[in-house]
Amino acid sequence: MARNASLSGFPEWLPSERLVELHVLDTLRRTFELHGFSSMETRAVETVGQLLRKGEIDKEVYALSRLQDEDNGAAAKADPNQLALHFDLTVPFARYVVENAGYLAFPFRRYQIQKVWRGERPQEGRAREFTQADIDVVADGELPFRYDVELALVIVEALSALPIPAFKLRVNNRKLAEGFYRGIGLEDTAGVLRSIDKLEKIGTDAVAGLLKSELGATDEQAAAALALASIRTEDTSFVAQVRALGVTDELLEEGLGELEQVIAAASLRAPGSVVADLSIARGLDYYTGTVYETVLVGHEALGSICSGGRYDALASKGSRKFPGVGLSIGVTRLVSRILSQELATASRSVPTAVLVTLANDDSWIQAQDVAAALRSRGISAEVAAKADKFGKQIKYADRRGIPFVWFTDEDGAHQVKDIRSGEQVAADPAVWMPPSADLHPTITVAPN
Amino acid sequence: MARNASLSGFPEWLPSERLVELHVLDTLRRTFELHGFSSMETRAVETVGQLLRKGEIDKEVYALSRLQDEDNGAAAKADPNQLALHFDLTVPFARYVVENAGYLAFPFRRYQIQKVWRGERPQEGRAREFTQADIDVVADGELPFRYDVELALVIVEALSALPIPAFKLRVNNRKLAEGFYRGIGLEDTAGVLRSIDKLEKIGTDAVAGLLKSELGATDEQAAAALALASIRTEDTSFVAQVRALGVTDELLEEGLGELEQVIAAASLRAPGSVVADLSIARGLDYYTGTVYETVLVGHEALGSICSGGRYDALASKGSRKFPGVGLSIGVTRLVSRILSQELATASRSVPTAVLVTLANDDSWIQAQDVAAALRSRGISAEVAAKADKFGKQIKYADRRGIPFVWFTDEDGAHQVKDIRSGEQVAADPAVWMPPSADLHPTITVAPN
Numbered sequence: 049m050a051r052n053a054s055l056s057g058f059p060e061w062l063p064s065e066r067l068v069e070l071h072v073l074d075t076l077r078r079t080f081e082l083h084g085f086s087s088m089e090t091r092a093v094e095t096v097g098q099l100l101r102k103g104e105i106d107k108e109v110y111a112l113s114r115l116q117d118e119d120n121g122a123a124a125k126a127d128p129n130q131l132a133l134h135f136d137l138t139v140p141f142a143r144y145v146v147e148n149a150g151y152l153a154f155p156f157r158r159y160q161i162q163k164v165w166r167g168e169r170p171q172e173g174r175a176r177e178f179t180q181a182d183i184d185v186v187a188d189g190e191l192p193f194r195y196d197v198e199l200a201l202v203i204v205e206a207l208s209a210l211p212i213p214a215f216k217l218r219v220n221n222r223k224l225a226e227g228f229y230r231g232i233g234l235e236d237t238a239g240v241l242r243s244i245d246k247l248e249k250i251g252t253d254a255v256a257g258l259l260k261s262e263l264g265a266t267d268e269q270a271a272a273a274l275a276l277a278s279i280r281t282e283d284t285s286f287v288a289q290v291r292a293l294g295v296t297d298e299l300l301e302e303g304l305g306e307l308e309q310v311i312a313a314a315s316l317r318a319p320g321s322v323v324a325d326l327s328i329a330r331g332l333d334y335y336t337g338t339v340y341e342t343v344l345v346g347h348e349a350l351g352s353i354c355s356g357g358r359y360d361a362l363a364s365k366g367s368r369k370f371p372g373v374g375l376s377i378g379v380t381r382l383v384s385r386i387l388s389q390e391l392a393t394a395s396r397s398v399p400t401a402v403l404v405t406l407a408n409d410d411s412w413i414q415a416q417d418v419a420a421a422l423r424s425r426g427i428s429a430e431v432a433a434k435a436d437k438f439g440k441q442i443k444y445a446d447r448r449g450i451p452f453v454w455f456t457d458e459d460g461a462h463q464v465k466d467i468r469s470g471e472q473v474a475a476d477p478a479v480w481m482p483p484s485a486d487l488h489p490t491i492t493v494a495p496n
Numbered sequence: 497m498a499r500n501a502s503l504s505g506f507p508e509w510l511p512s513e514r515l516v517e518l519h520v521l522d523t524l525r526r527t528f529e530l531h532g533f534s535s536m537e538t539r540a541v542e543t544v545g546q547l548l549r550k551g552e553i554d555k556e557v558y559a560l561s562r563l564q565d566e567d568n569g570a571a572a573k574a575d576p577n578q579l580a581l582h583f584d585l586t587v588p589f590a591r592y593v594v595e596n597a598g599y600l601a602f603p604f605r606r607y608q609i610q611k612v613w614r615g616e617r618p619q620e621g622r623a624r625e626f627t628q629a630d631i632d633v634v635a636d637g638e639l640p641f642r643y644d645v646e647l648a649l650v651i652v653e654a655l656s657a658l659p660i661p662a663f664k665l666r667v668n669n670r671k672l673a674e675g676f677y678r679g680i681g682l683e684d685t686a687g688v689l690r691s692i693d694k695l696e697k698i699g700t701d702a703v704a705g706l707l708k709s710e711l712g713a714t715d716e717q718a719a720a721a722l723a724l725a726s727i728r729t730e731d732t733s734f735v736a737q738v739r740a741l742g743v744t745d746e747l748l749e750e751g752l753g754e755l756e757q758v759i760a761a762a763s764l765r766a767p768g769s770v771v772a773d774l775s776i777a778r779g780l781d782y783y784t785g786t787v788y789e790t791v792l793v794g795h796e797a798l799g800s801i802c803s804g805g806r807y808d809a810l811a812s813k814g815s816r817k818f819p820g821v822g823l824s825i826g827v828t829r830l831v832s833r834i835l836s837q838e839l840a841t842a843s844r845s846v847p848t849a850v851l852v853t854l855a856n857d858d859s860w861i862q863a864q865d866v867a868a869a870l871r872s873r874g875i876s877a878e879v880a881a882k883a884d885k886f887g888k889q890i891k892y893a894d895r896r897g898i899p900f901v902w903f904t905d906e907d908g909a910h911q912v913k914d915i916r917s918g919e920q921v922a923a924d925p926a927v928w929m930p931p932s933a934d935l936h937p938t939i940t941v942a943p944n
Contacts, residue, residue, distance in 0.1 A: 084848035400532035
């Protein structure tokens with residue numbers, strides 16, 4: 049079970065917990081690389097000017113100052129060259145693409161797994177330091193819509209490979225929503241989106257109230273906006289349901305066509321995992337088309353564990369535009385939940401498969417030869433540091449969860465013992481292998 | 497070739513450069529795990545009180561403050577609960593061990609690969625954000641000296657597996673040096689160490705001057721201290737050379753015995769890579785016995801690429817002591833040098849081995865089936881986003897460095913083409929494999 053962090057909002061894992069996290073990270077990396085995404089990292093800091101480039105930040109940002117500096121911190125904060133820790137990986141990625149455009153082959157596909165920081169009040173599912181795993185495809189000029197479809201399929205494959213419960217990737221399209229609002233005569237489409245975004249938190253009636261009081265919607269307009277937001281289908285039948293609302297608008301048609309493409313492909317290749325959910329708005333302003341978010345079934349209160357969307361205007365260099373589409377997995381949020389609910393556990397907490405014991409203190413160098421022979425075939429091995437009585441050396445292995453101990457007698461004869469079963473057999477360090485389940489720590493998913 | 501970072505001291509890599517870094521990180525991880533070290537991470541921040549626990553910090557530290565906070569930054573910096581970015585991984589590790597002692601099995605072996613930050617003036621070999629890879633063994637109570645020997649061997653194995661030039665791990669022992677200084681009547685042994693530490697920078701005469709002016713050494717005492725520091729051997733003959741200086745002291749004898757153990761084992765298992773170098777002092781105060789540092793042969797001006805030592809008093813909890821020994825590899829320093837001197841390069845910049853082309857736009861879903869069949873056998877594959885003319889699709893693969901393109905005709909017959917040789921053959925997506933050299937990007941070491 050996860051302990052409390054000694055600094056609120058900054059989780060740290062025990063070695064056995066870290067193995068679960070590593071399994072998640074390795075699985076994501078492998079999936080992303082199989083789909084042709086290149087690894088990339090950006091520095092942890094951006095200038096405040098860069099972070100504010102897209103307007104006000106709705107995240108709490110940590111600014112940096114040199115401790116030994118005598119400067120007044122408040123003055124430094126007003127400086128756009130002031131350094132601050134990044135709060136997501138999308139803004140740094142956009143900056144990286146613009147800076148390195150001459151060195152990248154477009155469409156550029158990258159994954160980026162790094163920590164991000166937000167000075168928010170910590171709570172369940174929200175940390176101040178956490179790891180995100182992002183994939184994005186960015187083009188120089190035009191990015192075919194098909195990438196919006198592909199990224200949904202890649203992320204479903206990645207999430208399906210993790211030791212987590214069933215999930216639903218909910219997809220919507222800003223064009224569809226904005227076109228619809230425009231079609232019913234609500235021109236402040238961003239305002240409507242902001243209100244609709246509050247549906248899960250405050251409920252239908254309160255949102256209807258907001259639409260009327262803040263955006264001047266009539267009863268009919270509010271009802272139509274809420275009717276749109278209530279549509280949720282696992283197949284492309286949402287198209288007919290939207291059409292049945294009787295609204296016509298060019299942008300609405302474009303959005304309907306796009307969302308239909310995503311859901312049609314997903315219902316073929318990932319049936320049941322992807323739904324059209326016309327209530328999804330996503331707070332961030334830079335999305336311009338497809339938007340995604342993801343809930344774990346039975347853990348809806350945890351919030352979205354994977355979100356993203358299409359952004360056509362996040363990055364530009366003069367008249368050159370770099371449209372993109374991407375998703376971000378909340379690794380720490382997922383791992384915290386896996387650990388706190390024991391959804392998966394590591395078979396042992398150390399990589400070591402074999403402890404090579406010492407018959408006497410002078411045999412340490414020879415024992416290193418045995419360990420080296422095992423390691424050369426991928427078997428993790430440690431050598432005892434002292435020639436304690438064998439019982440004590442075995443106890444050391446047991447305490448650390450090492451499954452096998454190795455003995456070499458004075459004539460150079462070798463034996464290996466499984467300390468769980470007590471079975472002991474003659475063995476050759478150049479040949480012996482542990483059962484494959486014992487070679488590395490494995491991650492076991494708890495039965496439902 | 498590495499470009500200049502857009503923010504001085506914060507290097508960022510291009511995708512092909514990142515592959516070299518990933519290769520270094522994966523190699524270190526694999527070596528450390530084969531030797532039974534568990535993965536561990538600590539949060540990026542510590543309290544200033546924690547960072548200052550061992551007295552003054554000789555590193556420039558970045559303090560954090562919430563950008564939206566109205567507080568005066570200067571006032572916050574005086575607060576010991578003020579958060580700051582860690583400047584190494586040893587201090588956070590010591591804090592983690594003390595906090596989690598009840599959950600760890602000792603001796604606790606861990607590796608930790610993370611970024612650290614220092615607000616120093618950037619220069620060749622020194623960045624403000626850089627990655628360190630640390631291994632340490634920490635005991636609860638007593639830590640057998642043998643771990644000082646073992647860690648030298650592990651680190652030699654790890655460094656030997658990297659695409660770097662030959663290196664020398666230089667080892668000394670604080671007990672040896674301090675005992676010797678005491679034995680010749682210089683009681684401020686820390687002061688002598690600080691002066692000796694400047695040998696490479698200011699030379700023998702200047703250090704002799706310092707010893708006399710600042711520490712009141714006589715000509716004979718200064719000469720003896722410098723004679724000790726001039727000893728450098730690849731085998732245990734340093735013991736006789738020290739004894740020939742005619743100094744007797746109990747601590748000196750203990751240090752001689754310890755260093756002899758390290759060099760004796762290293763000259764057997766890693767001949768030529770490890771030297772006894774009695775000039776090595778290491779600035780940090782917490783080392784109490786063995787000290788290590790490492791230079792790349794031919795790149796001595798780069799400074800140490802791997803340093804560490806034994807610390808008997810870094811961590812304690814009441815009367816409980818947690819002595820440790822460890823080393824830290826400067827990953828960013830190494831990778832920067834590898835890239836700037838093109839010591840190693842990646843065979844391609846993308847993970848993708850195969851681009852599955854489209855004969856027409858409707859075949860995208862079937863092309864996904866081909867790609868899925870390849871991926872299920874570990875072959876990284878992308879599907880073209882549009883049914884452009886084949887020439888254009890092949891050009892896309894070529895531009896991104898993807899070696900193979902896949903064609904499926906309307907009858908479902910498959911062919912795969914190596915775009916480097918032009919060779920095209922019939923292939924089955926369930927069976928075909930690329931040559932193993934093309935399966936993943938590989939790292940090639942430049943010939944000397």
